[in-house]
Amino acid sequence: QVQLVESGGGLVQAGGSLRLSCAASGRTFSNYAMGWFRQAPGKEREFVAAISQTSISAYYLDSVKGRFTISRDAAKNTVHLQMNSLKPEDTAVYYCAAQKPFTEISRSSSLYDYWGQGTQVTVSS
Numbered sequence: 412q413v414q415l416v417e418s419g420g421g422l423v424q425a426g427g428s429l430r431l432s433c434a435a436s437g438r439t440f441s442n443y444a445m446g447w448f449r450q451a452p453g454k455e456r457e458f459v460a461a462i463s464q465t466s467i468s469a470y471y472l473d474s475v476k477g478r479f480t481i482s483r484d485a486a487k488n489t490v491h492l493q494m495n496s497l498k499p500e501d502t503a504v505y506y507c508a509a510q511k512p513f514t515e516i517s518r519s520s521s522l523y524d525y526w527g528q529g530t531q532v533t534v535s536s
Contacts, residue, residue, distance in 0.1 A: 413437045413525040415507045420530030423497055427534070431492040433507030433527055440488040441465075442512040446523060447481060447492045449503035449532075456520060459505070460492060463516040470518055475501075497534045504529040 419431040431447070446461035460481040461470045469481050480493040490507060508523035510516070517523075 413443065413509045415509060415525055415527035417505065417507045417527045417530040420505060420532045422533045422535065425497060425499055425534055425536050427497050428493070428495045429497065429532060431494065431505055431507075431530060431532075433490045433492075435488045435490070435509065438512070440483075441485055443509040443525075444514065444516040445481075445483060445490040446508045446510065446517075447490075448506045448508060448520060448523075449501075450506070450529075451500075451503040454503075456506070458518040458520065461510075461516050461518060462490065468516050470516060494532070497532075499534045499536045501532060502534050503532060505532050 414436045416434045444463050447459040448456050449459050450456040459472050462481045478496045483490045506529045507527040509525040510522050511524050
């Protein structure tokens with residue numbers, strides 16, 4: 412089992428920044444590609460960003476490219492999502508997730524085995 416705990420959400424004005432963090436525990440962190448997903452009210456959950464086990468590769472949702480950056484800290488078993496130039500349409504609950512171990516980085520939620528409880532991000536206009 413892998414336990415994931417997100418933090419860093421909140422209310423911010425459009426154009427502002429937030430940094431989400433996800434602390435992982437329970438298994439060898441370096442075995443897992445990690446991702447961030449989000450779900451806005453009345454919408455399906457969507458992929459936001461993912462990072463490979465060694466941080467060599469990263470994928471992003473097109474609408475967040477150039478604004479969001481995913482990173483991981485192996486020493487602290489933590490993954491971050493730096494969100495800049497936030498827009499009202501970024502408002503959602505953001506979830507951290509860990510893929511099945513030893514699998515290649517993916518945008519597909521079906522390949523993620525473990526999920527955090529979510530953290531609310533609200534961007535006001």
